[in-house]
Amino acid sequence: MKKIIIIDGQGGNLGRQLTKMVLERYPEANVQVIGTNSAATTNMLKAGAVQGATGENAVVVACRRADVIMGPIGIVIADALMGEVTPKMATAVGQSDAVRILLPMNRCETLVAGMKELSTGALIEDAMALLARIME
Helix, strand or coil, X not given: CCEEEEEECCCCHHHHHHHHHHHHHXXXXXXXXXXXXXXXXXXXXXXXXXXXXXXXXXXXXXXXXXXXXXXXHHHHCCCHHHHCCCHHHHHHHHHCCCEEEEECCCCCCCCCCCCCCCCHHHHHXXXXXXXXXXXX
């Protein structure tokens, strides 16, 4: 069983949507949510995740043990998400051996060339298609 880590910050709305979709499609998956703040963690837990944690050390430890990491592209950029992503968090995600599925939200002062402006729902569907290739 793959261990999927979903990381989000601010209000955790993207993470909540990802968590809900992953659990609907892969109910047997070991999903753990990590918020850069307690509000994000709480919101993601409401989507049905069984395990959740908050903060820098939680991100660092979870990234060591993950098979898949999902979240907004800002989780690999120090000081992104309005400063919630610390350099240690970004490094932990970037150096993890896990497969990373990052959603280009274009809201963290980082624009990804070649990306169409897609709705959050469309980005999540694309992320789920990528996850399906990994899970099956």
